[in-house]
Amino acid sequence: MCPLALNVGFQLLCIACLCSFLTAAAIVTLPGQIATIPAWHVQSSRQIGNDQSKLSDPGLDTSSWYKIGTRGTLMATLLENNVYKEKEIFYSTNLKKVTPTRFSVPWFYRAKLDLKPGNGSYYQLRTHGISSSADIYLNGVLVAGRNTQAGSYTGLELDLTGLVKAGNNILLIRAYPTDYNRDLALGFVDWNPYPPDNGTGVWRDVEVKQSGGASLSLPRVVALADRYEKNANISVRVGVKNLKNSTLRGEVACTVLDPSGTELGHPKAEFVLEARAQRKIWWPKQWGAQPLYSTVCTASIGAEVSDKTSKIRFGIRSVTSTLSSSNDTTFFINGKRFQVVGAGYTSDMFLRFDAEKIRTQFQYMLDMGMNTVRLEGKQEHPYLYELADELGLMVMTGWECCDKWEGWTYNDEGSGEKWTDRDYTIANSSMRHEAEMMQHHPSLLAFLVGSDFWPDDRATKIYVDALEAFDWNIPIISSASQRGFPAQLGNGGMKMEGPYDWVPPSYWYDDQNRLGSAAGFASELGAGAGTPELSSLKKFLSPADLEDLWKNPKKGLYHMSTEVSQFYTREIYNAALWARYGAPTSLDDYLMKAQMMDYEATRSQFEAYAARWNTQRPATGLIYWMLNNAWPSLHWNLFDYYLHPWGSYYGAKIASRDEHVVFDPVGNSVYLINRQIDRAGQRTVDFEIISLNGTILSRNSFSGPTEPSSAKFVGSLPGLSGIEEVVLLRLVLHDRKETLSRNVYWISGKTDVLDWDKSTWYYTPTTAFADYKALDGVARANVTLTQHGTAVELTNTAKVPAIFVRLNLLNEAGNDAVPVLWSDNYITLWPGEKITIDIGNGGKLKGGTRSQSWAHNRAVT
Numbered sequence: 001m002c003p004l005a006l007n008v009g010f011q012l013l014c015i016a017c018l019c020s021f022l023t024a025a026a027i028v029t030l031p032g033q034i035a036t037i038p039a040w041h042v043q044s045s046r047q048i049g050n051d052q053s054k055l056s057d058p059g060l061d062t063s064s065w066y067k068i069g070t071r072g073t074l075m076a077t078l079l080e081n082n083v084y085k086e087k088e089i090f091y092s093t094n095l096k097k098v099t100p101t102r103f104s105v106p107w108f109y110r111a112k113l114d115l116k117p118g119n120g121s122y123y124q125l126r127t128h129g130i131s132s133s134a135d136i137y138l139n140g141v142l143v144a145g146r147n148t149q150a151g152s153y154t155g156l157e158l159d160l161t162g163l164v165k166a167g168n169n170i171l172l173i174r175a176y177p178t179d180y181n182r183d184l185a186l187g188f189v190d191w192n193p194y195p196p197d198n199g200t201g202v203w204r205d206v207e208v209k210q211s212g213g214a215s216l217s218l219p220r221v222v223a224l225a226d227r228y229e230k231n232a233n234i235s236v237r238v239g240v241k242n243l244k245n246s247t248l249r250g251e252v253a254c255t256v257l258d259p260s261g262t263e264l265g266h267p268k269a270e271f272v273l274e275a276r277a278q279r280k281i282w283w284p285k286q287w288g289a290q291p292l293y294s295t296v297c298t299a300s301i302g303a304e305v306s307d308k309t310s311k312i313r314f315g316i317r318s319v320t321s322t323l324s325s326s327n328d329t330t331f332f333i334n335g336k337r338f339q340v341v342g343a344g345y346t347s348d349m350f351l352r353f354d355a356e357k358i359r360t361q362f363q364y365m366l367d368m369g370m371n372t373v374r375l376e377g378k379q380e381h382p383y384l385y386e387l388a389d390e391l392g393l394m395v396m397t398g399w400e401c402c403d404k405w406e407g408w409t410y411n412d413e414g415s416g417e418k419w420t421d422r423d424y425t426i427a428n429s430s431m432r433h434e435a436e437m438m439q440h441h442p443s444l445l446a447f448l449v450g451s452d453f454w455p456d457d458r459a460t461k462i463y464v465d466a467l468e469a470f471d472w473n474i475p476i477i478s479s480a481s482q483r484g485f486p487a488q489l490g491n492g493g494m495k496m497e498g499p500y501d502w503v504p505p506s507y508w509y510d511d512q513n514r515l516g517s518a519a520g521f522a523s524e525l526g527a528g529a530g531t532p533e534l535s536s537l538k539k540f541l542s543p544a545d546l547e548d549l550w551k552n553p554k555k556g557l558y559h560m561s562t563e564v565s566q567f568y569t570r571e572i573y574n575a576a577l578w579a580r581y582g583a584p585t586s587l588d589d590y591l592m593k594a595q596m597m598d599y600e601a602t603r604s605q606f607e608a609y610a611a612r613w614n615t616q617r618p619a620t621g622l623i624y625w626m627l628n629n630a631w632p633s634l635h636w637n638l639f640d641y642y643l644h645p646w647g648s649y650y651g652a653k654i655a656s657r658d659e660h661v662v663f664d665p666v667g668n669s670v671y672l673i674n675r676q677i678d679r680a681g682q683r684t685v686d687f688e689i690i691s692l693n694g695t696i697l698s699r700n701s702f703s704g705p706t707e708p709s710s711a712k713f714v715g716s717l718p719g720l721s722g723i724e725e726v727v728l729l730r731l732v733l734h735d736r737k738e739t740l741s742r743n744v745y746w747i748s749g750k751t752d753v754l755d756w757d758k759s760t761w762y763y764t765p766t767t768a769f770a771d772y773k774a775l776d777g778v779a780r781a782n783v784t785l786t787q788h789g790t791a792v793e794l795t796n797t798a799k800v801p802a803i804f805v806r807l808n809l810l811n812e813a814g815n816d817a818v819p820v821l822w823s824d825n826y827i828t829l830w831p832g833e834k835i836t837i838d839i840g841n842g843g844k845l846k847g848g849t850r851s852q853s854w855a856h857n858r859a860v861t
Helices: 074-080 353-367 382-391 422-437 458-470 506-507 534-540 543-551 571-581 589-613 647-655 773-778
Strands: 004-009 010-015 034-036 040-044 067-068 105-115 124-125 133-138 139-143 155-161 167-176 205-209 212-215 220-223 232-237 239-242 251-257 263-265 271-273 294-303 302-306 311-313 319-322 329-331 336-338 342-345 374-377 394-398 444-448 520-525 619-624 661-662 671-675 680-690 696-706 709-717 727-734 739-747 766-768 784-788 792-797 803-812 826-829 834-838 848-852 858-860
Touching: 067 074, 067 792, 124 133, 139 205, 205 212, 220 311, 232 251, 232 294, 319 444, 329 619, 342 394, 342 589, 353 382, 374 619, 382 394, 382 422, 394 543, 506 589, 534 543, 534 589, 543 589, 571 589, 571 773, 589 619, 589 647, 589 661, 589 671, 589 739, 589 803, 647 661, 661 727, 661 739, 671 680, 671 696, 696 709, 696 803, 739 826, 792 803, 792 826, 826 834
Parallel strands: 004 232, 010 239, 212 302, 342 374, 342 619, 374 394, 394 444, 520 619
Antiparallel strands: 004 271, 034 205, 040 067, 040 105, 105 167, 124 155, 124 205, 133 139, 133 167, 212 239, 220 232, 251 263, 251 294, 294 302, 294 311, 319 329, 329 336, 661 671, 671 709, 680 696, 680 727, 727 739, 784 792, 792 834, 803 826, 803 848, 848 858
16 A cells, blocks of 8 residues: 555635636636637738727627637638648748738737626636737727737736626737747747748637636646655645635635546645555656546635636656756656657647647657657647646657747847847746646656756746746756856756757767767757658659759758758758768659668667667767658658658667667677666577678677666677678567567668867768668569558568668558558568568558568569
8 A cells, every 4th residue: 555645735815806708609607617719700900900999899790700710820710711721832832922911910819709797707818828919808998918918828817807798798809910039929940931920829729717706726736756656745736816806715625536536535624645555656658657636626605616627637756857967967757767768849830739630749759769759939738738648758848949038148149139128027927827737747847948048047037936836846947058057047957069960870979979979968959850751742842842852952942941041951961862872863762762861860869879878978868859840841850741750750769669779880889778667687689790682791699688777788799890891780689588679770881980070060070971872783672561450571582681671551542541650660671581560550451551672672462
């Protein structure tokens, strides 16, 4: 049995009486009810003027206005109303044709609300972020001006009771144009072209709440597990706001339920509960289960219920961090050392939020073996955190770089204007809103109050005070870089030294721990990989664009970063591809070589950080740059905009297996990786080296024990010394029962040579390249493919290896079937080798499966 202490405390906050309102057709009729504005009419002030009194007339004809659901930026609204079509504006350079001038004036959002005031009811309007400032009116009366509702993350509670009338009430929001350099908004830096509307509009839900005179905040839960998993302490706090002008006396009671729905108690004050028979601690997915408790609180005045909170779910876990003498942060979850393996997430370019798409993206992360997602100023909506709680994915969140958010006097790189007193006020309300929204989620790992640069002392105090006011109990990190830090927080323990463009696999294994090589905590870095397959490319590139990919390797490409960015071309990447794999002879040839480049780039990065987990200066975490894209893009991703995985995805996936075997190309050595906290025992690694014609050059085995959460050197590969040609290396890890990991490398007699002294912030030049051109002359293999339910069996019946066999699942129409979770892909088979691959798409196999190898052999079923 595990005793569970439940300490429930309450903070009573008395505030002067304000007011509130509701949505179309009396959605809230009882105290404690909250409803989201279900739909909006939207129109430009250039079309309808700026007279809020006229626009608030209940009889106003809005039939010519655009209509959207609960939320949407201006561009999202126009897309939803078919003014633009995504397939068209994302195609080639068509986005340039959407003129930003139509968004240079305010736009109005209008909703008609049927309310029934009286009987002691109070109404509140709750905003959660309007980009980037807005005037809010109810029935023509200004409730909050643009200096109050300012900043994309500012959330307000506005008491509207005195303005509410029986029947139709008109809510009007005037959203002002967003300027990333002047406003604390939600931007994309150099990730992609700027959206024409700069994300202006009601991008998050607006809610109406009904209560009595006492109104409750969202409960805040601090649920900590001790390191021995035997005890847990739960503290629940809820704010009580007095909406009346007279003194209120009442009672707040909370109900706490365990993951099975069993009531643990109905506390009104501090008390102790006995635990259930099992220890229900929340863990990241790879380490254990994700049991979620829940609580609901009710405020009563006498025998009458005044307000009731929504049910929130929380998990019992602890997150801490330490800072080493090398200024490296290491995180601990429930007392266990936790190596962060993750990637940077981006919102949709037009801030549209698709719940099913984000679920697929998070499932893809777990399938790749990742445990953390970083949100750099892309805090999104509550569902994201609820989903992370459910799936067991850690979330590292925080503010973004390079624009107004980092408009500090010491920032000599960004373009944001310097902060004024007004900005500190907006930052305070923004931080408090985000803290309240996130605080109870067990998936949270840290909040980064700075990205490329740290906040100044005044802003730091505002951020920390706001987080602590909402019982923040996880690490607060000063920034994602080592440029500096505020005294109040100290060094953030993270490095941001690149690369962001292509570097060879050997870069990550640098034994001097230079720049982004595997040591310490790397907050964002990657080798610029992410080349979509042809089926996806055709959706957003014109025939001329496709020609440019392989015929004009230095040309600027609209579907890269912005035109003024270092990443507007694939020139660095292409120089390596041409030198290492040979000039492409066709688009298909280019894409096959690009997938191979992407696969080895991501695999080497993730493997190096795994292999250096137990060194003198451990690699404590990496955030791959990036996970996904805001629109169809040609770099910085692990799967494409259409959710189709490719080479970079499977390179990362194989590198991040729970138990794995890794080849270090710098030391010609092998490492045994164990990312679990409860696995140990004897392991064997079999290795074999063959030539491209299938001749066995060397083979041997290593044996030894594996330990939980460890990376161990197991041996060197002398068979690779002195090779002059391209060879293939296969490493197979197994225990006494099964194969745990299989890993194949292609190795050149020539090595990549880095010029570290000429490194920039985004890459380190390569002065000599490995040579894989011999792959162009590889003999044709013969691969058969047999389907067995939701798996396929690949057999190489040839006497030569089948190199880099790509599998693709098609639907009945012949299009890519997504999402799909192949257990492995882009596979190299030894002569006579047979491998079974799970399809992993939920058992729904329609259409067929296609394979393609380096030698361009095809098998279709």
